[in-house]
Amino acid sequence: MYVQGVSTRKIKTITEELCGHEFSASAISEMNVKLDGELERFARRALEVEFPYLILDARYEQVRAEGVIRSRAVLVVIAIDWEGRRQILAVEIANRESTTSWRDLLLSLKQRGLSGVRLAISDDHAGLKRALAEVLPEACWQRYSNSPSNTQKLHPFQPAFAELDAHNPAWRRRGDDGCGDGKVRAGGRGRGTGW
Numbered sequence: 001m002y003v004q005g006v007s008t009r010k011i012k013t014i015t016e017e018l019c020g021h022e023f024s025a026s027a028i029s030e031m032n033v034k035l036d037g038e039l040e041r042f043a044r045r046a047l048e049v050e051f052p053y054l055i056l057d058a059r060y061e062q063v064r065a066e067g068v069i070r071s072r073a074v075l076v077v078i079a080i081d082w083e084g085r086r087q088i089l090a091v092e093i094a095n096r097e098s099t100t101s102w103r104d105l106l107l108s109l110k111q112r113g114l115s116g117v118r119l120a121i122s123d124d125h126a127g128l129k130r131a132l133a134e135v136l137p138e139a140c141w142q143r144y145s146n147s148p149s150n151t152q153k154l155h156p157f158q159p160a161f162a163e164l165d166a167h168n169p170a171w172r173r174r175g176d177d178g179c180g181d182g183k184v185r186a187g188g189r190g191r192g193t194g195w
Contacts, residue, residue, distance in 0.1 A: 012024075045112070046113050049082075050082060051079035052118040053120075055079075056122040060074070072093050072095060073095070074094075075092045075105050076088070077090040077091075077109065090108070099127035101127075102128045106135040106136065117136050123143065
């Protein structure tokens with residue numbers, strides 16, 4: 001409810017129904033303030049390990065700002081470390097998906113310590129590709145497609161899996177939501193390519 005921007009009054013009503021306990025509006029507001037602090041710490045945490053693989057995407061959501069609901073881009077960056085573990089590095093709201101919004105987000109990740117990126121996987125958004133080329137010129141880029149009609153045989157993360165296997169063969173046994181089990185779940189388009 002908090003993430004969806006539900007009002008304090010509605011949260012109060014729902015928690016009373018679900019928990020059988022009445023929470024005051026001020027108690028709900030205090031919980032929201034605590035959540036805001038925890039989310040801010042999470043979003044600004046230092047990145048202390050290398051992340052050789054990034055998965056980047058955006059989606060549009062309706063966001064209330066200053067009493068008006070508008071469509072905004074939600075930029076998401078997920079990383080895979082050398083152990084095969086995935087982490088959400090960033091979830092940021094931008095007015096739109098553009099070179100500038102992606103560049104700013106990638107620069108903030110570098111300031112937090114992002115390093116060792118070898119492969120960036122994303123859709124074919126021109127602004128995102130330009131930002132990646134500017135901020136992470138050492139990384140290769142690979143397009144992914146989440147279209148159900150895509151029948152590519154190559155798993156989009158196959159190059160990443162091969163490199164993870166070579167670096168740490170035990171990573172596949174971690175069972176990270178099926179990531180790394182070698183099963184084809186989405187189509188890819190070619191191997192990692194330059195810009």
